[in-house]
Amino acid sequence: MMLHEVGRRYGLRGPWVLHGVDLEVRPGSLIRVVGSNGSGKSTLLRLLAGIDAPTTGRITGRPRTAYVPERFPAELPFTALGYLTHLGRLHGLSGAVAARGAEEWLERFDAGGHARIPLAELSKGTSQKVAVVQALLAAPDLLVLDEAWTGLDQAARAVLDQAVTDRVADGAAVVFVDHDPRRLADAADEVLHVVDTRLVRAPGTPAAPLPSAAPTGRAAEARVCVEAEGPPGASLPHGLPGDPAGEPGPGGAAPAVRLTVAAAHSDALLRALLTARPPWHIRTVTPAPAQGRAAPGAPERRPRPRPAGAGAAAGRPLPALLRYQAALLARSQRWVPPIVLYAAFMGIGVAAGQPILDSFGYAAGALLPIAAWLVRVCVSNEPPAARNCSAAATSPARVHLGAVLTGLSAAAVLGVAGALFVALISDPKTSDQRIDISRLDATSAGLLAALICALLGVVVGVLFSRPLLLSNGWGIQATAVASLLVLVVQVSPANAAVSDLVGGSHTGTVTLPLLPLALTAAAAAGATALACALSSRRS
Numbered sequence: 001m002m003l004h005e006v007g008r009r010y011g012l013r014g015p016w017v018l019h020g021v022d023l024e025v026r027p028g029s030l031i032r033v034v035g036s037n038g039s040g041k042s043t044l045l046r047l048l049a050g051i052d053a054p055t056t057g058r059i060t061g062r063p064r065t066a067y068v069p070e071r072f073p074a075e076l077p078f079t080a081l082g083y084l085t086h087l088g089r090l091h092g093l094s095g096a097v098a099a100r101g102a103e104e105w106l107e108r109f110d111a112g113g114h115a116r117i118p119l120a121e122l123s124k125g126t127s128q129k130v131a132v133v134q135a136l137l138a139a140p141d142l143l144v145l146d147e148a149w150t151g152l153d154q155a156a157r158a159v160l161d162q163a164v165t166d167r168v169a170d171g172a173a174v175v176f177v178d179h180d181p182r183r184l185a186d187a188a189d190e191v192l193h194v195v196d197t198r199l200v201r202a203p204g205t206p207a208a209p210l211p212s213a214a215p216t217g218r219a220a221e222a223r224v225c226v227e228a229e230g231p232p233g234a235s236l237p238h239g240l241p242g243d244p245a246g247e248p249g250p251g252g253a254a255p256a257v258r259l260t261v262a263a264a265h266s267d268a269l270l271r272a273l274l275t276a277r278p279p280w281h282i283r284t285v286t287p288a289p290a291q292g293r294a295a296p297g298a299p300e301r302r303p304r305p306r307p308a309g310a311g312a313a314a315g316r317p318l319p320a321l322l323r324y325q326a327a328l329l330a331r332s333q334r335w336v337p338p339i340v341l342y343a344a345f346m347g348i349g350v351a352a353g354q355p356i357l358d359s360f361g362y363a364a365g366a367l368l369p370i371a372a373w374l375v376r377v378c379v380s381n382e383p384p385a386a387r388n389c390s391a392a393a394t395s396p397a398r399v400h401l402g403a404v405l406t407g408l409s410a411a412a413v414l415g416v417a418g419a420l421f422v423a424l425i426s427d428p429k430t431s432d433q434r435i436d437i438s439r440l441d442a443t444s445a446g447l448l449a450a451l452i453c454a455l456l457g458v459v460v461g462v463l464f465s466r467p468l469l470l471s472n473g474w475g476i477q478a479t480a481v482a483s484l485l486v487l488v489v490q491v492s493p494a495n496a497a498v499s500d501l502v503g504g505s506h507t508g509t510v511t512l513p514l515l516p517l518a519l520t521a522a523a524a525a526g527a528t529a530l531a532c533a534l535s536s537r538r539s
């Protein structure tokens with residue numbers, strides 16, 4: 001995987017968190033990312049995992065990826081095994097293979113006894129084991145670990161260390177952040193320092209501790225050699241002592257200097273060089289003699305064949321996403337209020353013996369705000385940390401699409417049930433009882449009107465929830481008002497479809513609203529595409 005000139009800032013005018021980052025992540029490499037708090041390590045990891053999109057530059061060649069967040073939410077309405085089976089499916093495993101693998105991994109982490117316990121009842125450490133297992137389950141080609149060891153007991157940390165080493169030996173790339181400087185200290189091929197929006201590479205550098213961490217043992221003694229090149233005539237900032245390291249650069253640039261410092265101080269040194277006015281160019285950051293381990297030019301590790309079943313369905317994760325989102329909706333029980341409201345609307349407005357087209361018009365109109373509500377529920381149902389895991393396995397856009405389609409499907413089921421109810425209890429006559437109306441024709445028109453209202457509900461739901469509406473404060477009120485407006489404004493396809501039904505109830509003419517349906521389908525597709533495209537930029 002390659003990062004080309006990648007930059008990331010939050011908001012249109014926010015400061016750059018990362019800028020001009022070029023990076024190659026090779027198969028079989030173990031990369032540690034270090035930097036001070038807030039320097040952008042998690043941002044880099046989210047970009048690598050595909051959860052977040054760069055503001056500038058591009059990322060190419062992403063392999064099958066899994067991500068582990070620092071904290072895993074307990075709010076998911078599944079057992080550990082149920083959740084892991086869903087995540088295994090997202091990674092392309094069959095349900096049976098995913099469940100078997102999940103049980104084996106939980107056993108390895110000494111959490112086998114918790115497989116059938118609801119996530120909400122698990123301790124923080126056991127939840128974190130579930131987060132780790134979802135990533136290891138499908139043997140990903142890129143494993144991104146953002147302080148994944150946090151909260152694990154000593155034995156589980158050792159299992160994760162071993163699992164990382166095994167993944168790398170199998171040819172996968174692993175990128176990690178951890179506050180313990182001794183974490184995989186002897187194994188990292190490369191250490192990336194995030195310093196003032198830049199990445200400084202240190203091939204084979206032993207783990208460099210963060211300034212906030214108290215280094216101990218070997219890590220405390222580790223020393224790092226920084227080779228830097230200054231602007232013409234510049235002296236080292238703050239009188240830093242350095243040895244000449246070569247000839248003057250082109251154009252009379254100052255010769256490079258070599259500075260050797262304790263690894264614990266490397267961040268501060270790099271920051272001093274990069275923020276000097278004018279800044280220094282960092283040529284290399286390497287372990288000081290006798291500390292290095294990665295032989296430059298060592299043979300590249302190649303991926304071994306992955307476990308049976310892994311990645312088999314990686315190209316078509318949408319069915320797995322729909323299944324996961326539907327289970328999430330059903331188990332979260334957040335479907336209950338919108339469905340109760342729809343039932344109340346129907347109970348109030350539809351009665352036995354009413355003219356059939358009037359009742360179909362009413363039932364379709366009532367569905368619009370309900371569909372918007374269901375879409376809002378679905379796109380916010382997965383807690384953000386869990387959504388990041390799903391998004392790494394598939395993509396943020398697919399996760400969003402899966403949620404919107406689940407909301408639409410729930411509204412469609414409701415619309416069909418409502419239409420059947422109306423068809424069964426209504427009187428197939430005009431409102432003055434004089435002209436008979438075909439029950440079949442009326443039901444066809446009623447179903448199409450319900451579909452139009454459900455699709456317009458999707459448009460409203462998508463536009464008034466994340467990622468398009470960033471503040472949730474007025475989301476519900478805005479959704480309700482927008483739903484009402486879409487029903488009453490005359491140019492709206494929903495208004496046209498409902499008016500056709502009500503008008504037909506007077507004249508006895510049944511019109512199939514095909515043009516409004518086509519327009520609405522285009523609007524729903526456009527709004528959903530926009531929201532999906534933005535979902536990775538506002539993760």
Ligand SMILES: Nc1ncnc2c1ncn2[C@@H]1O[C@H](COP(=O)(O)OP(=O)(O)OP(=O)(O)O)[C@@H](O)[C@H]1O
Pocket residue numbers: 010017035036037038039040041042043044539
């Ligand atoms: N979603 C977001 N919206 C706005 N700003 C953000 C967002 N995520 C991160 N930032 C900002 O980007 C900067 C880098 O954050 P990031 O979490 O990547 O740092 P970090 O190096 O991982 O920090 P830590 O070591 O504390 O975990 C911080 O200033 C943070 O406030």
